[in-house]
Amino acid sequence: MATHLITxxxxxxxxxxxxALLERGDEVWLLARNAGRAKETAAQFAxxxxxxxGRLRTLVGDLAQPSRLSWAFGHQTMPAELDSLLHIAGVVDLGRVDELTPKVWDATLAANLVAPAELTRLMLPQVRLVRGHVVFVNSGAGLHANPHWSAYAASKHGLKALADSLRGEEAAAGVRVTSVYPGRTATPMQVKVHRQEGKEYDPQAWIDPASVARTVLAAIDLPRDAHLTDLTVRPGS
Ligand SMILES: NC(=O)c1ccc[n+]([C@@H]2O[C@H](COP(=O)([O-])OP(=O)(O)OC[C@H]3O[C@@H](n4cnc5c(N)ncnc54)[C@H](OP(=O)(O)O)[C@@H]3O)[C@@H](O)[C@H]2O)c1
Incomplete structure (x- = not known):
């Protein structure tokens, strides 16, 4: 049974x-922003x-406050080893550069970039122990920055840099690192994006989140002789 930590x-x-991981009978540690969300999310998957x-465990850590993660984990039971560390949580706020405030920049960079870096730092010993895998769910915006997407795209460009550096640093330890770059996916985040863009939302037009999940699983399921480093997923037709 493999063990995974997922945000x-x-x-x-x-x-x-x-x-998908629980359906395989794996052990899944869910990181939630607070105790209430941890309880709700655990109930959702029980x-x-x-x-x-499958075995379900929860961890509480607010990714909006990366510098407090270490303290928060010091007061909880942690996984002993991790076959995969899956960074999937993220936030988005659109706006022109002449509108975006430092508050938006700070919140976006904290949740999308600094928290994944800090969580990786704190969990690497458990990942190294079993020559595990770190996956970052990035975005097309991590490769190309369009108008109104500066803060989010900057956070995701940074996330690519984090993944690329980590891959080089951890190769000798046998740790694999994958970035997944989805296009628009039919989730609550995309509903918010459409609201901010003032566009009508049609979930059928975008990738099913289950399809993005399959690409994440494809990366971690690959045999050890191969290393999927970067995966771009676009809406099909
Ligand atoms: N949807 C798209 O079109 C799209 C496209 C490309 C890339 N992505 C990326 O895919 C990833 C998943 O996005 P999604 O579309 O599935 O978004 P989503 O439905 O909005 O889910 C985001 C998740 O992140 C969690 N989260 C946000 N802030 C947090 C915090 N401070 N502490 C702990 N957890 C926090 C949320 O927790 P709560 O449940 O407590 O709110 C939620 O579970 C993100 O990294 C996003 O950037 C999405």
Missing amino acids: GAGSGIGAEVAR PVAEEHG
């Missing part, structure tokens, strides 16, 4: 990944864990 399991892409013999 963002309460919604969208992360929820689909968590469900039936699937029970049906398939």
Whole structure:
């Protein structure tokens, strides 16, 4: 039974990944922003864990406050080893550069970049122990920055840099690192994006979050002789 730690399991892409891993009977640690969300998310997945013999654990850590993660984890039971560390949580706020305030920049960079770096730092010993895998769910915006997307795109460009550096640093330890770059995906985040863009939302037009989840699983399932480093996923037709 493999052990995974996943952020963002309460919604969208992360929820689909968590469900798929529990359906395999794996042990899944869900990181939630507070105790209330941890309880709700655990309740959401308890039936699937029970049906398939998967093990469900929760961790509380607010990714909006990366510098407090270390303290928060010091007061909780942590996984002893991790076959995969799956960074899926994220936030978005659109706006022109002449509108975006430092508050938006700070919140976006904290949740999308600094928290994944800090969580990786804190969990690497457990990942190294089993020559595990670190996956960052990035975005097309991590490769190209369009108008109105500066803060989010900057955070995701930074996330690519984090993944690329980590891959080089950890190769000798046998740790694999994958960035997944989805296009628009039908999740609550995309509903918010459409609202901010003033556009009508049609979920059928975008990638099913379960399909993005399959790409994450493809990366971690690959045999050790191969290393999927970067995966771009676009809406199909
Ligand atoms: N949807 C898209 O079109 C799209 C496209 C490309 C890339 N992505 C990326 O895919 C990833 C997943 O996005 P999604 O569309 O599935 O988004 P989503 O449905 O909005 O889910 C985001 C998840 O992140 C969690 N989260 C946010 N802030 C947090 C915090 N401070 N502490 C702990 N958890 C926090 C949320 O927790 P709560 O459940 O407690 O709110 C939620 O579970 C993100 O990294 C996003 O940037 C999405």
